[in-house]
Amino acid sequence: xxxxxxxxxxxxxxxxxxxxxxxxxxxxxxxxxxxxxxxxxxxxxxxxxxxxxxxxxxxxxxxxxxxxxxxxxxxxxxxxxxxxxxxxxxxxxxxxxxxxxxxxxxxxxxxxxxxxxxxxxxxxxxxxxxxxxxxxxxxxxx
Numbered sequence: 001x002x003x004x005x006x007x008x009x010x011x012x013x014x015x016x017x018x019x020x021x022x023x024x025x026x027x028x029x030x031x032x033x034x035x036x037x038x039x040x041x042x043x044x045x046x047x048x049x050x051x052x053x054x055x056x057x058x059x060x061x062x063x064x065x066x067x068x069x070x071x072x073x074x075x076x077x078x079x080x081x082x083x084x085x086x087x088x089x090x091x092x093x094x095x096x097x098x099x100x101x102x103x104x105x106x107x108x109x110x111x112x113x114x115x116x117x118x119x120x121x122x123x124x125x126x127x128x129x130x131x132x133x134x135x136x137x138x139x140x141x142x
Contacts, residue, residue, distance in 0.1 A: 011139075026090065050126075051125075051126035051127060054126040055125045055126055058121075058124050058125060062121075064118075069114075069117060070117060070118060070121065070123040071073060072114075073110050073114035073115075073117060073118055074110075074118070076080065076109060076110040076111070076114060077106045077107070077109060077110040077114070078109075084103075084121075085099075085102075085106050085107070086118060086121075086122070088100060088103045089107060089115070090122055090128070092130065093119070093135050093138045093139060094135075115139075116139060117136075120132075120139070121141050124133060128135070
């Protein structure tokens with residue numbers, strides 16, 4: 001067999017195994033909340049002038065195409081109570097507390113891609129950016 005063929009076979013097997021068992025590299029991925037519900041979670045919303053400026057900078061530097069896509073997503077979810085629903089989803093990702101059925105229906109209505117984009121944008125904000133690397137499995141699960 002050629003080296004190229006062996007490499008292809010190895011790559012395919014590795015990809016299939018990692019797809020079947022995505023969280024083997026981490027222990028208790030779903031069991032441990034990233035943030036304890038209550039006061040610890042509530043402190044994440046605290047805004048300082050620096051964090052506010054940083055968040056505005058993140059929003060201003062989004063590509064126009066991304067901004068338009070996110071606006072369309074938010075319209076699909078319904079503009080009433082969208083931020084409360086999205087906050088509930090973020091709360092579930094961080095604390096493992098389930099989100100309401102109504103909110104789940106709004107997320108389903110908007111679609112998975114929309115949910116992923118909105119959530120990834122949220123984890124670019126100053127208060128949540130240090131969790132960004134830890135939530136990739138949970139975003140997809142929610």
